[in-house]
Amino acid sequence: MGVLGALARHMDALVGPGIMLLYPLYASMRAIESPSSLDDQQWLTYWVLYSLITLFELSCWKVLQWFPLWPYMKLLFCCWLVLPIFNGAAYIYETHVRRYFKIGQYVSPNYNERQRKVLQMMSLDARKSVERFIESHGPDALDKIIRAAEEEAKRA
Structure with a gap:
């Protein structure tokens, strides 16, 4: 060999x-x-x-x-x-x-229950973007978006 x-x-x-x-x-x-x-x-x-x-x-x-x-x-x-x-x-x-491994499932208790549920469904990158959106527009802006999405889902 x-x-x-x-x-x-x-x-x-x-x-x-x-x-x-x-x-x-x-x-x-x-x-x-x-x-x-x-x-x-x-x-x-x-x-x-x-x-x-x-x-x-x-x-x-x-x-x-x-x-x-x-x-x-x-x-x-x-x-x-x-x-x-x-x-x-x-x-x-x-x-x-x-x-x-569900890494990143923790969401700050500063958000209300509805917002926490939405944030937990997101990837970490999307969550960071939404958190920046909340910082610049306030938590009420996110609630408006969530309500609009819920109403759209009911119509569909």
Whole structure:
């Protein structure tokens, strides 16, 4: 086997840094500059998952030494997370993480019950915009919008 055998045995060390670090770094920088938030979700989720894998490896390194296929399994999993054809990180976020973590559900008690219900249904970005609207136009302006939306819903 010679050279090919040596390359195959060390595939994780040769290809791994490019797939697990360099390409995600480049794609993350592109995502920061793009106006879309979809690629931000993909790459932020990737870095969270990669950090969890790294913490797992650091915590369990003595056990993982007994599994010679671990580096290759990690490489395959990271390929699935990274490669645009799969978008594995975004898939994991959509199917698993989003279900269990409702980050940002807290709304200040300064708002009345109706306003809190509306704000809790919004994404964090939309909520920030609405809170800026309330600061500049007052809480009564939001109540007018909510009433108008309710009346429109009744007519439909």
